[in-house]
Amino acid sequence: MAVIDAVGATRHPEAPLDVASIRRDFPILNETINGHPLVYLDNAATSQKPRQVIQALVDYYEHTNANVHRSGHTLGVRASEAYERSRTLLAAFIGAAESAEVVFTRNTTEALNLVAYAWAGRHLKAGDEILVTQMEHHSNLVPWQQVAEANGAKLRFVPITPTHRFDLAAYAGLLNPRVKLVALPQVSNMLGTIAPVAEVSRLAHEVGAVVVVDGAQGAPHMPVDVQALGCDFYALSSHKMLGPTGVGALWGRRALLDAMPPFLTGGSMIGEVQWTHSTWAPLPQKFEAGTPNIADVVAFGAAVEYLDALGMDRVRAHEVELTRYALETLRRDHPELTLYGPNDPTARAGVISFNLKNGAVHPHDIAQLLDEEGIAVRAGHHCARPLHGVLNTTASARASFYVYNTPEEVDALSHGIGVVKRVFKRVLDRPAESGA
Amino acid sequence: MTNPLYHDIILEHYEFPRNKGTCTCPDATSRGANAMCGDDLLVSLRLDGAAGHVEEVCWDGHACAIGEASASMMTEAVSGQDRAGARRWVHAVRDLVTGRQDTPAGGPELGDLESLEGIRQYPVRIKCALLAWEALDEALTLAERARATVPAPATEPALESRG
Numbered sequence: 001m002a003v004i005d006a007v008g009a010t011r012h013p014e015a016p017l018d019v020a021s022i023r024r025d026f027p028i029l030n031e032t033i034n035g036h037p038l039v040y041l042d043n044a045a046t047s048q049k050p051r052q053v054i055q056a057l058v059d060y061y062e063h064t065n066a067n068v069h070r071s072g073h074t075l076g077v078r079a080s081e082a083y084e085r086s087r088t089l090l091a092a093f094i095g096a097a098e099s100a101e102v103v104f105t106r107n108t109t110e111a112l113n114l115v116a117y118a119w120a121g122r123h124l125k126a127g128d129e130i131l132v133t134q135m136e137h138h139s140n141l142v143p144w145q146q147v148a149e150a151n152g153a154k155l156r157f158v159p160i161t162p163t164h165r166f167d168l169a170a171y172a173g174l175l176n177p178r179v180k181l182v183a184l185p186q187v188s189n190m191l192g193t194i195a196p197v198a199e200v201s202r203l204a205h206e207v208g209a210v211v212v213v214d215g216a217q218g219a220p221h222m223p224v225d226v227q228a229l230g231c232d233f234y235a236l237s238s239h240k241m242l243g244p245t246g247v248g249a250l251w252g253r254r255a256l257l258d259a260m261p262p263f264l265t266g267g268s269m270i271g272e273v274q275w276t277h278s279t280w281a282p283l284p285q286k287f288e289a290g291t292p293n294i295a296d297v298v299a300f301g302a303a304v305e306y307l308d309a310l311g312m313d314r315v316r317a318h319e320v321e322l323t324r325y326a327l328e329t330l331r332r333d334h335p336e337l338t339l340y341g342p343n344d345p346t347a348r349a350g351v352i353s354f355n356l357k358n359g360a361v362h363p364h365d366i367a368q369l370l371d372e373e374g375i376a377v378r379a380g381h382h383c384a385r386p387l388h389g390v391l392n393t394t395a396s397a398r399a400s401f402y403v404y405n406t407p408e409e410v411d412a413l414s415h416g417i418g419v420v421k422r423v424f425k426r427v428l429d430r431p432a433e434s435g436a
Numbered sequence: 437m438t439n440p441l442y443h444d445i446i447l448e449h450y451e452f453p454r455n456k457g458t459c460t461c462p463d464a465t466s467r468g469a470n471a472m473c474g475d476d477l478l479v480s481l482r483l484d485g486a487a488g489h490v491e492e493v494c495w496d497g498h499a500c501a502i503g504e505a506s507a508s509m510m511t512e513a514v515s516g517q518d519r520a521g522a523r524r525w526v527h528a529v530r531d532l533v534t535g536r537q538d539t540p541a542g543g544p545e546l547g548d549l550e551s552l553e554g555i556r557q558y559p560v561r562i563k564c565a566l567l568a569w570e571a572l573d574e575a576l577t578l579a580e581r582a583r584a585t586v587p588a589p590a591t592e593p594a595l596e597s598r599g
Contacts (some may be wrong), residue, residue: 362498
């Protein structure tokens with residue numbers, strides 16, 4: 001049983017996070033990188049793990065390890081209980097009506113593919129339409145391309161507004177009875193933009209479309225209630241929310257999940273197996289073929305408990321303030337930065353993608369020089385290449401925050417960008433080329 | 437102070453890239469792309485009629501400072517080289533940035549390209565430095581293949597014996 005009293009949280013919901021105390025829970029934050037204390041700002045790629053999660057993995061292998069849902073001995077029962085406990089914790093964390101609606105997968109990508117193959121692949125016909133947004137991570141785009149190609153359906157794209165928000169008016173204009181599926185990210189992994197999922201769902205349901213939400217950047221950073229969001233499927237990844245890699249989850253409405261055929265077949269997911277045909281286990285086992293990633297699911301439960309103890313309202317408030325501070329600091333110190341995403345920190349998550357003087361310094365070079373200062377950011381297209389095309393660039397650098405990040409680390413980032421500007425001074429001092 | 441990776445020579449080529457664009461009537465073009473970061477270069481190449489020397493080589497596209505400077509230096513290095521000479525350059529630069537020594541002795545004097553040696557300590561950047569060179573290697577192969585399908589030039593011994 002994980003001890004969570006040590007979590008850096010006072011229990012007053014209105015009090016801010018005790019970040020100094022939280023930081024002591026993350027051993028990796030003591031690392032020195034190239035002679036500097038680690039400033040980890042690549043949380044949108046993956047988060048770091050608190051010792052409570054690391055200890056849950058150790059405890060599982062030292063005291064619990066057995067296969068789940070088959071072995072009747074003591075350890076087998078213990079393992080099954082620990083595994084199912086994580087499901088119950090996660091179901092409560094996202095507001096699922098029942099834990100059987102939560103299916104463990106490898107990651108968000110697999111969860112979205114499950115919906116693409118087992119729901120969309122069976123329901124979409126030639127002439128049907130799939131709406132996705134311009135903000136999509138490749139994970140929530142490529143599976144729908146595959147369905148569209150296989151079934152003759154048409155992919156259409158909801159644009160972003162000039163201020164990099166979800167264009168609700170354009171979305172409403174695209175909706176029509178041929179739209180059978182709407183897929184969107186709750187939070188853009190590049191812009192940080194928070195999509196109005198509840199409104200999107202309400203409008204989609206008016207034309208009878210099913211709504212699939214990529215929650216990979218949402219669930220780690222803000223309170224999630226799938227009932228309030230009104231969507232039909234919600235996918236997330238453990239590793240972006242303090243848990244181990246190798247675990248994701250799909251939540252879906254029971255009526256939809258029950259009516260779907262299995263995605264993968266084999267052990268664990270069967271009811272009765274004859275030589276020529278089989279029946280399926282009830283939810284959620286129907287969608288969990290083979291021995292699952294038991295240890296990591298158990299440790300994911302510890303991550304959910306950790307976030308619960310912090311309070312997702314306070315996690316969100318912390319990130320809004322950090323984002324506000326970062327936007328102000330970067331704008332003040334480096335006016336030549338292009339900052340993507342909405343200006344209003346309450347309209348976005350703690351993800352700040354940027355370019356220096358319209359890409360005069362390539363994001364790779366920015367990230368390289370920041371790394372030499374101990375600062376971890378990501379550079380590239382962040383698996384959102386079409387979106388970068390919309391923004392008229394090929395790549396960007398991205399800083400993304402989480403519960404353990406501090407204003408001092410934002411200052412370090414700003415200082416690091418100053419170093420980049422000094423190294424590339426000769427390039428930045430050049431007058432802009434026309435047509436470059 | 438010079439940064440170990442961003443040598444002044446690299447920054448100078450990044451600022452003032454040589455032979456950027458596409459050459460006229462290329463014998464071959466080849467793309468060097470890094471799907472993970474979106475970098476994308478196009479190397480185009482024209483060989484001269486007789487001996488197959490690199491008459492013109494250009495690069496175009498967008499990459500990081502390392503990738504663009506490497507492409508720029510490459511065009512200067514291999515211009516005027518015969519195909520075997522250009523290939524020796526490819527191998528020498530591959531060895532330089534990976535720290536391997538797969539090439540027999542007698543490679544070219546690297547000159548400016550020695551500024552890329554620091555990349556060795558940054559494994560994720562090796563692909564950036566080699567993007568243009570791998571494209572050049574491919575373009576040389578394509579150009580050779582194209583030549584193999586047209587009549588051999590008059591200077592070759594097989595034709596002389598015909599006369």
